[in-house]
Amino acid sequence: MDDKFRQKLRNLYRVNRVLWFAVFLGVVILIAVGYVMHKLGTIAPSSAQHPQDSVSTVFLIIALVLLYIVFHMKRTYLTPKKLIWRARRKKVELAGPDVVDFVAEFGEKADVLIKTLMLLRRYYMVIWSIANLITLLGFVEFVVSGQFRVLATYGIVSLYSLLINFPSFKLIERCYNLLETEDLSGNKS
Numbered sequence: 001m002d003d004k005f006r007q008k009l010r011n012l013y014r015v016n017r018v019l020w021f022a023v024f025l026g027v028v029i030l031i032a033v034g035y036v037m038h039k040l041g042t043i044a045p046s047s048a049q050h051p052q053d054s055v056s057t058v059f060l061i062i063a064l065v066l067l068y069i070v071f072h073m074k075r076t077y078l079t080p081k082k083l084i085w086r087a088r089r090k091k092v093e094l095a096g097p098d099v100v101d102f103v104a105e106f107g108e109k110a111d112v113l114i115k116t117l118m119l120l121r122r123y124y125m126v127i128w129s130i131a132n133l134i135t136l137l138g139f140v141e142f143v144v145s146g147q148f149r150v151l152a153t154y155g156i157v158s159l160y161s162l163l164i165n166f167p168s169f170k171l172i173e174r175c176y177n178l179l180e181t182e183d184l185s186g187n188k189s
Contacts, residue, residue: 008102009113009172016121016167023128024162027135031155034139038148045146056150059141063154066130066137070161077123078165080174087115094118109179116175124167131161 037043076082092115094100103111138154141147 005106005110008105009110009117010169012098012102012114013117013167013169013172016117016124019121019125020128020162020165020167023132024159027132027155027158027162030135030139031151034142034148034151034155038142038151043143043146046144055144056141059137063134063137063157066134067157067161070127070130070165073123073127074165078120078171080171080178083116083120083171084112084175084178086119087112090115090119092118109176112179113172113176117172120167120171124165127165128162131158131165134158134161 077086094103094111094114099114103114135151135155135158138151138158141154142151
């Protein structure tokens with residue numbers, strides 16, 4: 001990958017990092033708001049545990065299912081081979097003058113990589129939204145039960161999920177290397 005190609009692709013990929021940072025910041029702010037509410041005593045812990053036990057169990061099951069979906073999506077959709085395969089088969093609209101210029105300047109590899117980047121952004125947004133939803137579940141349970149440790153636990157799980165799904169440029173580089181390997185061997189998956 002030459003320097004001009006890499007730099008333009010990095011500039012286009014930077015949007016993913018901005019989106020990731022926005023979701024990450026949202027999760028941190030929600031945890032901080034819960035912490036401030038806890039320290040100020042705005043939400044007192046409930047003394048009646050029976051109604052909250054069933055709510056806690058349901059929220060825990062939902063959070064575990066959501067976490068499973070995150071791991072499943074990461075293993076299933078976020079591999080270079082699958083991303084390129086989907087980019088070649090799916091109809092992905094290329095919008096924006098910078099994207100169109102990039103494809104016009106660099107050709108077919110750029111087209112496949114941009115489509116890969118757009119699909120990757122969609123998958124990441126689903127994963128990051130799920131991580132955010134896990135924190136929201138923890139916040140709702142915190143409001144219902146008054147137990148800050150629940151919000152802290154769900155928040156840590158969300159932050160972990162976000163951190164392992166950080167939009168690293170290395171994934172796009174691996175996709176590019178896979179395209180190069182396919183060109184050298186003469187076959188396309």
